[in-house]
């Protein structure tokens with residue numbers, strides 16, 4: 528078991544824990560290869576549509592999107608929203624390593640939650656810097672009662688300079704969803720983010736989570752967290768993947784897609800049915816992006832969580 532009793536305890540008490548070296552470079556590389564493919568496909572499309580003049584094809588996966596973003600603002604948001612789940616990332620998500628860890632909170636039956644993300648956090652990109660929030664605030668009321676740990680996994684070493692995560696130690700303890708506001712209303716153009724006002728974040732409880740690539744930050748669904756600005760030149764690639772027990776409420780507004788069952792306690796040979804789930808994800812994507820006649824380079828999205836707050 529990769530997680531210790533004291534880390535499990537820390538998660539329960541403080542709302543987070545970091546497990547180091549869960550994934551090796553060899554395990555991360557195939558997923559980075561998929562990010563590369565996603566960026567390449569995007570660059571080809573953007574080039575054909577006349578949005579960019581240089582595809583920056585010779586740049587590596589940590590640089591290329593940063594340059595594309597410089598040439599065409601919104602590139603990274605489009606990639607983030609596309610939410611393209613490919614087989615290697617699916618494999619990592621449903622890996623024994625992650626399932627054996629989250630089993631400690633979720634139980635022996637485990638699903639993956641439809642809210643998951645590839646974060647292509649390009650340097651100094653306002654819409655890729657996530658303000659203080661609790662994950663449950665993005666779901667339907669009541670879902671905060673479901674144990675729903677998130678696994679946040681960086682693909683490069685992360686620190687204060689390149690946009691690592693911060694969590695509010697013990698901030699899940701009130702066991703409720705705090706008041707959230709809409710960034711959009713506060714003047715951040717085209718933002719879909721919710722935020723908790725800084726006055727409600729006690730500075731002395733903020734933990735800055737500097738981590739090595741392949742380590743995993745586990746977050747309780749109610750612990751406030753945010754990511755810092757990326758002041759480096761590289762794209763801070765990470766994923767956040769969520770889990771829960773299949774019998775519990777997912778709280779996913781659209782109702783378009785259920786959590787994907789990854790482990791069944793009564794059937795050790797069971798494997799997740801990714802093919803059908805991928806289809807559901809595509810429908811979900813269309814719905815979030817709004818009307819289907821929308822320009823495919825328009826990076827705005829609609830989200831039902833925006834109707835829950837700040838009325």
Ligand SMILES: O=C(O)CCC(=O)C(=O)O
Nearest residue numbers: 646657662753754765767
């Ligand atoms: O990766 C980030 O920048 C933010 C991630 C986050 O806030 C989340 O996973 O809920």
